[in-house]
Amino acid sequence: MQELLAYLQDPELVARFQRRCGLFLVGAAHPSRRRTGGHTGASVRAEGPRGQLRAVGQETNWLLHILFLFSAGLGHEIFYITCLPCIHWSLDPFLCRRLVNMWGLVMYIGQVMKDLLKLPRPVSPPVVKLETRVDAEYGLPSTHAMAATSISFTLLFSAPSRLQFQFEVGLLIAVTLSSLVCLSRLYTGMHSVLDVICGVVISAVILLLTYPCWETLDHLQLHTRISPIAVPALLLFLCYKYPDLDHYSTTRGDTTTILGACAGSSVGYWVNEQLGETFEPQGTLPVPLPTLTANALALCTGRFLVGVVALVGTRQIVKTTSLHVLYSWYRVPKNDHNARRRKEIEVPYKFTTYTAVGLVHSILTNRIFVLLGLL
Template identity: 30%
Template structure:
């Protein structure tokens, strides 16, 4: 694999980056959709500027954690351990499908997030900014969970107190609203992202409500061949997952949740055939009776189950990362590898070093205290490009403004317009800086927000289009040198994605399918032998 092709020097990062990297049909489709993202950006910035308060900053930054992969991976096993196997399977289906297909579309189209500035990105997680923006996975998950929950509440109308049912419905509305609107408020997505993401979530939820039970019955009534058929389809989808133009971590999350889906299908099918499972209210149900077990046993089995899952991840991941590279090197010599652009092949490394923050779904056990402490810290407010996609879009939009100014006879260059925003090279700006300027920002117009798009690199503006009389007009070579200097500075200040290795794909498949098996079958059997089952 040609490293220079994958990570070109700044001088080679042309404005035709996506035209070079993407197949023609994907590039043309991207070019049709990109103007929508650019057009809506000042409106999203105006909305954010109008609504910003410290309280809402905290609220939307905190509630965004309820739509993350980590939150769902922690909560899903608890559904199974508390006897809600049917609900757990439904949630796995919609969430795993949502993460996979939203990531699939992100890598297919490579559409950037709305530019910053004019937007200020409010977040408690740095990894999300490395992904493409379209569609919003948070919105997909939130809407799918809300609709599926409505469906479950509709089925429980006769069993729940009407007031309780109403409160739960309102809670679902608040959950979906907080996540979807929060993505706009926090400057992480535009209207286009959340609308399409929400539509995708609605489609997946309706499909689960309509055909989920029939699929479960079909799978559980058959032999192992049906399970293998479903697994084969999932593996094919992983294989055809589009190659992104930039180093985007969407594929990692897609593989993790696809592996969860694989483990879930096999575990429920096999567990339903053992004597440990109940057949009511659905086949493969984990035995659970709070009245007979008591709260202490219920809490202990959850703690034990979580401990086993973290132990599995802590042991299996480093073990596989040591065992698999030699095997992959042998396979590579036979020409049987299926390399991906941003994954280093086994022939190019000896051992895989320990890396921090190497998993966006389930952190290492040692990282949990740091993860919990992050909730006590104030959210970060960032301005400027944070990923390669952000940087390329910044340069592309600035070049577009330059061309537009050249085509507009007598109009001043947007490059010379003053931008009140801080420099791009201040990635994490203290929140107080923006709150103190709130009065001034309230009077901002859409035109000012448009002017801020692609701006912010002070002292390194592009070539002056209309030179004053007698002034020096930059030569083509001088313009190119300034452009290359801009690119170097922008790319040197973005968050660099970690190095990823080819064996990580298989590692994730094994680790996360194992986590699903433990959650549905392995841990419930352990509970029985540990005295934490139903007497």
């Protein structure tokens, strides 16, 4: 068993996968220089820590390169703040609520495990690393793999009672999306095979264990009087109790971002339930999937654009305001950007910012769509 685990953790296995996909290690470069590619493909710069040599890769299969970089982006904030809300705006708020709940649970468990186990990411060389932001984080489990698995299969398991669709097609889509995200973590050199497998397995176990409780949790979340107080308080407590490391890592901030969005959405969905305006599909469930016409596509695009502007605008306004208040409270110079890494500043500013984003997403956007004739 130890030999198998060591084999799956071996960075050479990741490097071999990269080479099979057309991404080759061609040398190392100083951070201020970029190596040019040969005639067989374009060069890609795989960055290392500031001031150190970093591996330089050369991709020869541009189609796979673009596919895997796009798939890797499905686990970043830009995807969560743009695409996930579309399920609420254009499909069914019920499904979006389920997704957000499971996303928050799975990601918190994955992030905490990562910082407790402290297993390193694949080393470079031999691996070509195409991302730098999360390189200071530990590797196992892959939270990209966990998020992709939980989101895809939560939607698959929840949708049959809400929407009419062929389950086999949904299963194929869920497996395809999850697989692409998992493989993208190998292609970008950010995780070992063991990291990805553990991420998928842990996420699957969480889904299986919680699935029988989903309806009970829905009822408690929407109909309990203390829900709008208890849920944000619990999530904020978990943010402050996040494991401390001996160096700065983005995991605590990312986890706070996710739990903040979950807190705001939970309160927002509770408010909608109390007001009797949930914006869920009308009629006998499961309802047919919306017909894709030119008019429906135009309305969907309009909702997407207005919604994203509302969420991004909320994010920028609340982030700037909360940082200004916290910097003043702790008497930190405004030009000290490293201060936002301090726990007493990072946790409240990120939690406040994304709680506001969750509230706007769940309460205001659909009402704005109604006023604008988009819903």
